[in-house]
Amino acid sequence: QLLEAKASLSLAQTQHALQLQQAKAQINNMVSKQQFEQLQTTLREEQDKTQQLQESLHQQAEQTRRQLVRTQAEHEHLLQAAVEQAEGLEHSLRSAEAVLAERAAQLRDAQAQLSRNKLLMEDLRGENRAFAVALQAAELKQRSMEEKNQMLEEQASALKQLIGKITPASLS
Numbered sequence: 001q002l003l004e005a006k007a008s009l010s011l012a013q014t015q016h017a018l019q020l021q022q023a024k025a026q027i028n029n030m031v032s033k034q035q036f037e038q039l040q041t042t043l044r045e046e047q048d049k050t051q052q053l054q055e056s057l058h059q060q061a062e063q064t065r066r067q068l069v070r071t072q073a074e075h076e077h078l079l080q081a082a083v084e085q086a087e088g089l090e091h092s093l094r095s096a097e098a099v100l101a102e103r104a105a106q107l108r109d110a111q112a113q114l115s116r117n118k119l120l121m122e123d124l125r126g127e128n129r130a131f132a133v134a135l136q137a138a139e140l141k142q143r144s145m146e147e148k149n150q151m152l153e154e155q156a157s158a159l160k161q162l163i164g165k166i167t168p169a170s171l172s
Helices: 003-026 032-171
Strands: none
Touching: 003 032
């Protein structure tokens, strides 16, 4: 619109200049009073048109300037929001990376503890096998002792009975 208005203004000024030259040429050629007045009226009309076009052009330029200022402010606001959002995302990313690094360290520690626990369990299984063998041996020894104890008790009982039979006979 601004370019069109400038083109119209330029055209009007060119026409005005041509008409002025024509008017001067006609005056030089002794134009009649009526033609002179008609040319003056046309000149005033063209000057009015030129003035209106200049005012319109000025208004359009001012409107365009205001719109550019608003657009620039909106772009700056959007850019600031985008920068803040990017900073927030960067902060979130750093936090997530820190959490992941901490979790990875915890997992490494847990894996190391698990490896130590596996070794301890293998040691305990070996000790349990040794204890089981020793327990079986002790149980076998205990049974053997119980059997011997049973035999001794039976022998002691047989001896008591024999002593009980021998004692009355020796007293008499």
